[in-house]
Amino acid sequence: MRILVGQGSCGIASGAKKTAAAFAEQIRAAEMDVPVDVTGCIGLCYLEPIVDIYDDNGEMTRYTKVTPDTAKLIFDAHVVGGTPYTPAMIPADGQAFLDKQTRVVMKNCGIINPERIEDYIASGGYRALSKAIRNMTADEICDVVLGSDLRGRGGGGFPTGKKWVQVKRQSEPVKYVVCNADEGDPGAFMDRSILEADPHSVLEGMIIAAKAIDARKGYIYARTEYPLAITRLQIAITQAKERGLLGDDILGSGFDFDIEIYQGAGAFVCGEETALMRSIEGRRGMPRPRPPFPAHKGLWEKPTILNNVETLCNVPQIMLHGGDWYASVGTATSKGTKVFAMSGDVNNIGLVEVPMGTPLRTLIYDIGGGIPKKRKFKGVQLGGPSGGCIPEHLLDTPVDYEEIAKVGAIMGSGGVIVMDENTCMVDIARFFMEFTQDESCGKCTPCRVGTRRILEILTRICEGKGKPEDIDTLRYLCDQINENSLCGLGKGAPNPVKSTLEHFLDEYEAHIYEKRCPAKVCKSLIRFEIIDGPCTGCGLCARNCPVNAISGERRQTHVIDPDICIKCGICEQLCPYDAIEIK
Amino acid sequence: MPVEAKKEQDVRLLVRTLVKEQGREKAELIPILHEINGEFGYISDDAIQELSQQMNIPTSHIYSVATFYRMLSTEPRGRHVIQFCESAPCHVAGGRQVWQKLQKELGLSKGETSADDKWTLLTTSCLGVCGVGPVMIIDNDIYGNVTPDQVPNILENYK
Numbered sequence: 001m002r003i004l005v006g007q008g009s010c011g012i013a014s015g016a017k018k019t020a021a022a023f024a025e026q027i028r029a030a031e032m033d034v035p036v037d038v039t040g041c042i043g044l045c046y047l048e049p050i051v052d053i054y055d056d057n058g059e060m061t062r063y064t065k066v067t068p069d070t071a072k073l074i075f076d077a078h079v080v081g082g083t084p085y086t087p088a089m090i091p092a093d094g095q096a097f098l099d100k101q102t103r104v105v106m107k108n109c110g111i112i113n114p115e116r117i118e119d120y121i122a123s124g125g126y127r128a129l130s131k132a133i134r135n136m137t138a139d140e141i142c143d144v145v146l147g148s149d150l151r152g153r154g155g156g157g158f159p160t161g162k163k164w165v166q167v168k169r170q171s172e173p174v175k176y177v178v179c180n181a182d183e184g185d186p187g188a189f190m191d192r193s194i195l196e197a198d199p200h201s202v203l204e205g206m207i208i209a210a211k212a213i214d215a216r217k218g219y220i221y222a223r224t225e226y227p228l229a230i231t232r233l234q235i236a237i238t239q240a241k242e243r244g245l246l247g248d249d250i251l252g253s254g255f256d257f258d259i260e261i262y263q264g265a266g267a268f269v270c271g272e273e274t275a276l277m278r279s280i281e282g283r284r285g286m287p288r289p290r291p292p293f294p295a296h297k298g299l300w301e302k303p304t305i306l307n308n309v310e311t312l313c314n315v316p317q318i319m320l321h322g323g324d325w326y327a328s329v330g331t332a333t334s335k336g337t338k339v340f341a342m343s344g345d346v347n348n349i350g351l352v353e354v355p356m357g358t359p360l361r362t363l364i365y366d367i368g369g370g371i372p373k374k375r376k377f378k379g380v381q382l383g384g385p386s387g388g389c390i391p392e393h394l395l396d397t398p399v400d401y402e403e404i405a406k407v408g409a410i411m412g413s414g415g416v417i418v419m420d421e422n423t424c425m426v427d428i429a430r431f432f433m434e435f436t437q438d439e440s441c442g443k444c445t446p447c448r449v450g451t452r453r454i455l456e457i458l459t460r461i462c463e464g465k466g467k468p469e470d471i472d473t474l475r476y477l478c479d480q481i482n483e484n485s486l487c488g489l490g491k492g493a494p495n496p497v498k499s500t501l502e503h504f505l506d507e508y509e510a511h512i513y514e515k516r517c518p519a520k521v522c523k524s525l526i527r528f529e530i531i532d533g534p535c536t537g538c539g540l541c542a543r544n545c546p547v548n549a550i551s552g553e554r555r556q557t558h559v560i561d562p563d564i565c566i567k568c569g570i571c572e573q574l575c576p577y578d579a580i581e582i583k
Numbered sequence: 584m585p586v587e588a589k590k591e592q593d594v595r596l597l598v599r600t601l602v603k604e605q606g607r608e609k610a611e612l613i614p615i616l617h618e619i620n621g622e623f624g625y626i627s628d629d630a631i632q633e634l635s636q637q638m639n640i641p642t643s644h645i646y647s648v649a650t651f652y653r654m655l656s657t658e659p660r661g662r663h664v665i666q667f668c669e670s671a672p673c674h675v676a677g678g679r680q681v682w683q684k685l686q687k688e689l690g691l692s693k694g695e696t697s698a699d700d701k702w703t704l705l706t707t708s709c710l711g712v713c714g715v716g717p718v719m720i721i722d723n724d725i726y727g728n729v730t731p732d733q734v735p736n737i738l739e740n741y742k
Contacts, residue, residue: 009710009711009712009725010712010714010715010727012725013712013715013718013725013726013727013728014715014727014728045712045713045714045715046714048714048715183711184708184709185709186670186671186672186708186709186713187670187671187672187709187713188709188711189709189711189712189713189714191711192711192712193711224617224654225654225707225708225709225710225711226710226711227723262613262614263613263614263617264652264654265613265616265617265651265652265653265654265655266652266653266654266655266707266708267651267652267653268708279613280610281609281610282608282609282610282611282612282613282648283609283644283648284647284648284651285651285652341713343672343676343713343714343716344671344672344675344676345675349713349714350714381671417671417672417675419675423675428671431671431674432671435670435671439708441651546687568683569680573680
């Protein structure tokens, strides 16, 4: 018997360490010999902490939301008694969430121990490397990747094989492989999860890339915000070196390749490839114009392959099963699977890997379980701060690089933020603009000044001071910034505004002409009132109001003084009788 | 020796050790700044001057790098640093209320350090644990599914 406790960052944030400790303590007290092992995140974030118990016959029982108290109950029933503890077993929707996915990149996530290379090897790991290094020429490796039609998963969607061939063709003897693990899009966490749950798959992809272009040195540029991913990567690198899979004379082939982790220091723009390379060189991470592209002049002016985590993770699978196998999944222009990070107002939050071409509706309703609290769907933000908001009537759009772009969003790195009817789309556009404005590196004027101007206008609209000409000004600014910015961050910055203007214009108009926020979010456009009937005069709201804006006699209907009220919403949250109305 | 002088001596010693270990290549600048920031909580003027001498890089360049990145600070920080995730998934999951409660409880706004040097309140870019938002990190401890009510209890854990 073996107990596996999911300990990715999200599991740990939900208390997985305490759960694991509770199991260990029970085992010790009972003087039993059952190992409690670590695994990465399986992607069922909303059901963390997750515990898998493998019986001696190999059968696995999965438990979810396991607190230390539940751990004791599971221990008594299952570990000691031999009967599964049904109340904590994975619910049907959780099982369906996993069953409806196609896992290629995430096949090991939440299954193996990421800190043990033996687990990765036992699951077929490093077989692709062995095949590529021993039996294939550099051209053959490139051909297989070309044949798979794999495209960059970091957002750009550039064909990976083409990139490799371009670097391979350069006569310069020094070349680099860089893995972009600077996953900065808010709401995208698939790369973190892969790095924490299956770090060897990224290393294997990098070593194969190095073999294809004959590079000697590789870097993984990882975000400082992901400490656990960095720790597990470091362990993986050490173990791979001990086994002769990395470092000098890999697998006795005479090929040398080393990988170093480079920690970012917190700048969103460093996810842009030219900025990332400048950061490794010890400079401010600011983008430069392309061309020259990194394939010609990359890190320290040398030809460089720059691929993101998920892209590299696909490589070993493609080597093992062939380019045709990979290209048989997906749509005409987008092959393989894509991992989406689903969050926001959706029942089942987590990581979803599906074949390219899957409709958004399937993602949100079949797998995601729809919108909680019986609320209505309003929009879905795809592709992070450079992406766009997609409304209900376009939910049958298949996820495919080209189709998503047609409706005003981007595939991006695959962040899917679901928003219900209580979300104000003007506020969301303002929120994203605040982010890009803050993260703009300041190098080029359209992005630095343009995003600032957009933010000022959006803030004004949210405050009820919008002017009729604002909509045209916003459209003009969006086009200017998009056309004239230097890098992808600037070019994509107006997308949330552009797409909400296109799909949710009525909300902008309500704010500007009627001074009304239809979703009742924008503080300046709402007021809180106590309704006469339901209010029992209990005084709970008055006692908790931070500015003493509520008054009234006991057992009498209370009143809110609108001049004092700061619209914090605490009274509405606290009122047991739903007597507070937002108007 | 006065505290300030001792501190200066310590920081200069650390810089010299780090440069000796990691080398004078420009690529080592950010890793070394990380180490200094981790050890002292911020990168002081003394540290920048010593680094400049040891690595033969102008102070202006070091300062420009140190101020570019969010994780590096050139201002002293409190004993405990709170980083609250301000990204969209946490925002729509009730992050706004938690952020208000945090500010009220500590009496601090974004970027401020308390008078007793106990707390520094910061926001952070996405921590990638969106499944359990709202999320915050205090020092190295990560807290998920935070509600406004939990804030006082969480803060009490830190002395």
